[in-house]
Amino acid sequence: MFVISNLLYAIAIVLQLFIYVEIFAVILSALLSWITPFRYSTFRQFIDAVANIVLRPFRKLIPPIGPVDITPMIAIFVLVFLENFLVRTLFDLAVRLR
DSSP states (O other): OHHHHHHHHHHHHHHHHHHHHHHHHHHHHHHHTTOGGGTTOHHHHHHHHHHHHHHHHHHHHSOOBTTBOOHHHHHHHHHHHHIIIIIHHHHHHHHHTO
16 A cells, blocks of 8 residues: 555645646746736746646636736636645545555
């Protein structure tokens, strides 16, 4: 059972890291969207590409409210929920299987 426990623990670590990177990318992308001179920089395009992994599905479901885009906020809420529910559940399950 320790092999399954270690597998679940490793999956939880990777998922947690992915969620933290996505939250950081979404926040940074939203902040950089206010700065128009950097629209075509490679750094901004990279951050937008990473953030759009999560934002694209939400933008299909949620229409913009006037000039305000609330999808980054909703994406962060969903990512925090996934981190607190799914990742912690995997951690607890891995500990119980040892």
